[in-house]
Amino acid sequence: MNLKKFLRILVIENNEIDCKILKGMLSESSVGTFQLDFTDSLHKAFEYLQKHNFDVVLLDLNLPDCKGLETLKRVNDEFPDIAIVINTGAYEDDLGLKAVSHGAQDYLIKGKYTSYALSKALYYAVERKRVEEELKSAYTRLKEAQSQLIQIEKMNVIGGLASGVAHEVKNPLATILYGIEYLTQKIQTEDEKIGLTLKTMKESAQKANNIVKDLLDFAHSSKLDRKPENLNDIIEKSLQLTKVLLDKHRVQAIKQFGVIPSISVDANRIEQVIVDLILNAAYVMPEGGALVFRTLTRKLTKNYNDVIFYIDKKFSVGDSIVLVEIEDTGPGIPAEIKDKIFDPFFTTRRASGGVGLGLSVAKNIIQSHGGEIMLENRKEGGARVKICLKV
Numbered sequence: 018m019n020l021k022k023f024l025r026i027l028v029i030e031n032n033e034i035d036c037k038i039l040k041g042m043l044s045e046s047s048v049g050t051f052q053l054d055f056t057d058s059l060h061k062a063f064e065y066l067q068k069h070n071f072d073v074v075l076l077d078l079n080l081p082d083c084k085g086l087e088t089l090k091r092v093n094d095e096f097p098d099i100a101i102v103i104n105t106g107a108y109e110d111d112l113g114l115k116a117v118s119h120g121a122q123d124y125l126i127k128g129k130y131t132s133y134a135l136s137k138a139l140y141y142a143v144e145r146k147r148v149e150e151e152l153k154s155a156y157t158r159l160k161e162a163q164s165q166l167i168q169i170e171k172m173n174v175i176g177g178l179a180s181g182v183a184h185e186v187k188n189p190l191a192t193i194l195y196g197i198e199y200l201t202q203k204i205q206t207e208d209e210k211i212g213l214t215l216k217t218m219k220e221s222a223q224k225a226n227n228i229v230k231d232l233l234d235f236a237h238s239s240k241l242d243r244k245p246e247n248l249n250d251i252i253e254k255s256l257q258l259t260k261v262l263l264d265k266h267r268v269q270a271i272k273q274f275g276v277i278p279s280i281s282v283d284a285n286r287i288e289q290v291i292v293d294l295i296l297n298a299a300y301v302m303p304e305g306g307a308l309v310f311r312t313l314t315r316k317l318t319k320n321y322n323d324v325i326f327y328i329d330k331k332f333s334v335g336d337s338i339v340l341v342e343i344e345d346t347g348p349g350i351p352a353e354i355k356d357k358i359f360d361p362f363f364t365t366r367r368a369s370g371g372v373g374l375g376l377s378v379a380k381n382i383i384q385s386h387g388g389e390i391m392l393e394n395r396k397e398g399g400a401r402v403k404i405c406l407k408v
């Protein structure tokens with residue numbers, strides 16, 4: 018660690034003598050160089066921290082507007098990125114361990130340290146915080162990677178099984194459909210019941226046929242007919258196809274299209290994905306709502322929100338991507354089903370005709386384009402789908 022690095026410190030301390038002592042100790046320190054700002058209450062400290070950048074906070078636990086560990090908790094909650102060193106009175110000595118487990122990087126007792134020890138404590142606190150953040154981010158990535166691996170494994174097993182069944186069912190089903198068609202043409206009868214029976218049989222067989230088609234799509238989505246396309250156009254077309262349903266549910270589509278480059282995709286497949294996502298959103302907003310379509314292009318950064326895209330090394334920092342975000346104002350995804358929604362045949366709408374293939378097929382299609390799709394809940398309520406494709 019570079020102890021020569023200049024450290025910006027916010028001292029939150031209301032005792033003037035203690036402030037003077039700190040100033041003296043740090044100005045004569047041989048260990049590093051420091052810039053000190055002083056503030057005497059927690060609410061003023063928050064204003065400072067919002068406006069300026071600091072490396073570390075030197076915090077007294079006994080302030081006029083907050084006392085004890087609550088002080089630490091509030092700083093940590095509001096500014097989780099900043100390193101905190103507690104500098105407090107001897108009567109609070111026994112709080113040390115608790116403070117460290119509540120997010121402080123070090124705990125000093127007034128009058129019990131030298132200038133040298135104080136300077137070191139400040140530098141070490143900044144370094145500890147940095148390592149802590151790295152660990153946290155590595156842990157998030159590990160968790161994501163783990164759940165993706167489980168997902169891939171599940172998809173392989175279920176996908177193999179499903180497409181096997183679909184192949185077996187496809188031909189008999191075609192025979193049944195053909196038979197119904199033939200009988201419908203040949204049977205001329207006054208009996209309404211016969212006509213009705215044939216009609217229901219045809220509808221049911223067609224529904225089964227659509228499921229089989231989805232399953233086969235699911236297994237064969239690697240065969241793509243890719244051409245340069247603009248995703249804004251594909252969304253526009255998907256909206257036209259679903260207009261009747263959206264109007265029926267009184268869902269208002271809001272287009273926030275960015276200027277995005279064309280990318281090489283299979284337009285029919287991507288349209289299938291967008292239509293499925295629109296249908297999902299329409300079903301969770303039976304009483305109406307808003308559906309926002311946002312498209313943008315940018316380079317991926319090290320930003321927390323992007324970390325998720327690096328998991329299986331499909332993307333890396335600096336890649337140019339097109340991002341499609343679809344936000345609804347429905348109820349969002351309940352925590353207990355969050356890990357299952359991409360599973361084939363997982364549905365919460367079985368009673369109203371859901372098969373549970375929409376999202377699993379969508380994921381397969383996007384992944385076969387080298388992209389990624391995910392669903393998350395929005396802070397404001399409702400769900401957000403993110404589709405990330407490389408330019």
Ligand SMILES: Nc1ncnc2c1ncn2[C@@H]1O[C@H](COP(=O)(O)OP(=O)(O)OP(=O)(O)O)[C@@H](O)[C@H]1O
Binds near residue numbers: 301358359365
């Ligand atoms: N926008 C959303 N908001 C809340 N929950 C959602 C949303 N989209 C999907 N889900 C949940 O994920 C489940 C799986 O979705 P998926 O599209 O795979 O299947 P489905 O819509 O139920 O059936 P299918 O698409 O095969 O007709 C849904 O049943 C629903 O519970």
Ligand SMILES: [Mg+2]
Binds near residue numbers: 293296297374375376
């Ligand atoms: Mg669906």
